[in-house]
Amino acid sequence: MPERVLAYVGLGSNLQTPEQQLRQALDELARIPRTRLVAQSGLYRNPPMGPVAQPDFVNAAAALETQLPALELLDELQAIEQAHGRVRIERWGPRTLDLDLLLYGDHSIEEPRLRVPHPGLHERPFVLYPLAEIAPELTLPGHGTLSGCLARCSPGSLERIESHG
Template sequence: MMQAYLSIGTNIGEREQNLRDAVSMLLAQDEIAITAISSIYETAAVGYTEQDDFLNIAVALETKLDALELLAQCQKVENDLGRIREFRWGPRIIDLDILLYNNEKYETESLIIPHPRMYERAFVLVPLEEIMTQKYVMLEGVLEALQALDIEKEGVKLWKKIATVEEFVPFES
């Protein structure tokens, strides 16, 4: 099994429900097991700032999928939830980004891992640091990047504390 970390964000519609729906759709995949989920953080938009604030989480998972297959699953979740890409950094119902994959560096035309801008974004690093395991080598880079960012200035604030995956998305019997 491969270990991966995702960032999930939303700023359109029922934001918390959008996050729950994305996590539920990932959990429905036999090849994906979510092992941890961060609390929900609210953040002002980055890039194009004339839009509503985002809710963001990070998710740790184990998967049998290779990096490109995982990307395809993330894009399927986005499409199934109605993601429309009007312009870069624009509003979105859901956004799933692969941040880290099995402690590997990966670069193709469609996917770069570690995510190329994650170390510049407090809204990614704060939830990610909350769920990363100490054994993960990339954690050092995350902690260094967090220390370099002014979290308060970046506008990342805890929106809702989440303790477990089951609390966030109750499993159906």
């Protein structure tokens, strides 16, 4: 039987009712084969990282216990994005749904399609703060403890807009 791995996913949306996009995506994460949704954060609003001529993003984080290999899990995440009408046109551009595989257990992965830990994870408040809500004791491979990363990362304009529940 394949090992069970605790994986963390970052969710983001800034098009077509972002809060609803994330709530629906969380339901869909819970239906991935051989995977169980074990925790989800509240929702957070923040300004876009890339081009500023776009709406604010809504972000969240989820913890998944999975038996899927990392690339199969990535395929499942991308299938959910596509079902939400995700189109990859512009880096850091607006999107209906963005699902990033942030961490896959304590593995470090360097593949053409996947880098884990997710690049920039340790310095992005819209990822760190939702993650801290569901896994405050987490260690980020190569970057130390989540609490240490938070201490070096101001929340800036990040605003919690909805609690999980």
